[in-house]
Amino acid sequence: MVKSSILGYPRIGAQREWKKALEAYWAGKLEEAAFHEQLREIRLSHLIKQKEQGIDLIPVGDFSYYDQVLDTAAMFGIVPQRFTYDGGTVPLSVYYGIARGTKEATASEMTKWFNTNYHYIVPELDGAAPALTENKPLIAYKEAKEALGIEGKPVIIGPLTFLKLSKGYKEGELDQWIEQLLPLYSQILQELSNEGVEWVQVDEPILVTKLDSQDIQRLQKIYSTFAAAAPKLRIMLQTYFESVENYGDIIQLPVQGIGLDLVHGYSGNVKSLEKYGFPQDKVLGAGIIDGRGIWKAALRDKLAQLQEISKWVSEDRLIIQSSCSLLHVPVSLASEIALAPELKGALAFADEKLIELVLLTKGINQGSEAIQAELDDCDVALSALEQSPDRKRNDIREQVAAISSVNPERSQPFSKRHLLQQDKWNLPLLPTTTIGSFPQSADVRKARRLWRKGEWSDSKYEGFIEEQIDTWIHLQEEIGLDVLVHGEFERTDMVEFFGEKLGGFAFTQNGWVQSYGSRCVKPPVIFGDIRFEEPMTVKETKYAQSKTSRPVKGMLTGPITIMNWSFVRDDISREQIAYQLAYALRQEVEALELAGIGMIQVDEPAVREGLPLKEEEQAEYLAWSVKAFRLTTSTVKDSTQIHTHMCYCEFHDMIDSIEDMDADVISIETSRSHGELIHSFEDNTYKLGIGLGVYDIHSPRVPKVEEMTSMIDRALRVLDPKLFWINPDCGLKTRGTEETVQSLKHMVEATKAAREKYEVSIK
Ligand code: GLN
């Protein structure tokens, strides 16, 4: 009999109960015991749901108090030395300290989980003496069994993935770290085995990236150690997000199951199956239901694919599962009452994916006749979306084809534009600016709510937004910033705001997914061809500019970020979607310029996370991403200054592409990664304007002037002071007003000192 499983379930709760509990606890409004109790209830309710739907192998231990990578580090007692910790179970205060920073110590770096928009906390190994502080998967397994009679499938992150995602050790030390962790992992597995666990899911998504022969040897060592430590336990070596590299080696590892992504890695994995077959002694975890996309699966095609797969694996050795954890999709369609029926009918969130998995399993076990009615319904639903008039607009397709057939370029190179822009603005050395948003206070959120509910008229709401702009223009002048922003008070979110004003987008009411920690995002759904309808940002920007003689930067979200932070249709290529967005945004850029705005920032924080995991596909992605950015920004006058912004990811391997975007100024995050990016500029000279974030905005802590001074000094050792800008890491919308003003004052103070120092040196 084929079984069904998923790799993980979203932890945030159908109504974001999880987020609310975390935030209440952090705010001191929830006692620790009550907090644990609330999270337990949420956790168990997810297991009940899966059981009720009929999932056979239910994951346990996929739940988290913040992030699963941080959990793994905490389980091994890996706590950065700047936090007070003397071994044993990591207290909640330390756990959250690592994630969020404390008054005394900065948070650990956070970075994107493979090519998703989920961020994990990067474990810092330096100085750590790993020990097993608690067997988290065992605790989760026992809880499910005792409370619900569910014999779950514990989930853990495998050692190679965990170590490769960690930092704080030298390249040559990886093997020592494996040596140190192996006994701890072995103990976990032994204890699970003694408890009667049948399957354990060991996540090794790193196996979809290129590994060298040493890594293969490491894997052999790791998994043979596990096999020896817990011979009765069945290990599902789980991969996801792409096809497995080194498939021929991986299938020889001494594990009982191999989990493959048969959605995002379908063609690569099938090629490997064709070449190497599938070992007769193993179970295939067939990741056939998309764990990341929100579209209903074409069940008939999926059945055909499973049939194809059964050429290599007999059905009794199949587990039908999601392609990855369902962490990356919203919880349920149940509360979506406002979506157009043809769209809603074509969607599947986590709960609907459970149903799809159970149906496919039934279809395989009992034959497709057993699910005939559901197959027919599925066909009807999918073709209804196909016929919706917004889906295909020939006018847009023609225009986009025309503009994207030429290479978009500004009319002069940066060296010339820079002079024109300097003449126009006459900015001081080391100009200061911010990234766009200012604190979205409770008042701002309340005003928006009242307006959306219709309790406030448009004009009342607009008046309120103008007051916010007034306040912050005044504050920015008082702080002494050189280039101002309007503050983005009218925006809930940098993607949703634009999506709501463009054609081809739809919005869910409750389609939240976790981004990092308690922060959730509600990605728009791109289901049709994208249309510019009317200017989206001109009114507020123009208003802000009318209130000051200093330049106000216009503020847009770029095409790649809008695309990567949306759920996108899968019937046309991402490249085409990006160009459609670029064409729409170009019309906004032109409208801003026409309204007299001479600096325009087009944010692209999400370029990196869309980078294909396969090296051989990266250049092409970067090429069309850069092109989309240039399509958006290259029609402006040479004296118009184009800015861009990127944050919270690894940039060092894409600096050439960043330069290729040809933005006059880029602001880029560096402070949370403690300036590591700066090293990349030692060998590559960056020739355009650049501001490296001088403080981390994810922490409520007000950084000292000296901290920023040292960031500036470090950067200016490798970057040209004449092209350097000073700014925080990212937008300030999650911060409080007071800490923001304080921090920016410190930033301006650090800048003034730096100007004195570097003015002399450049003369
Ligand atoms: N302009 C946006 C802001 O300031 C940029 C946010 C981001 O990079 N994520 O909020």
Ligand code: ZN
């Ligand atoms: Zn940012």
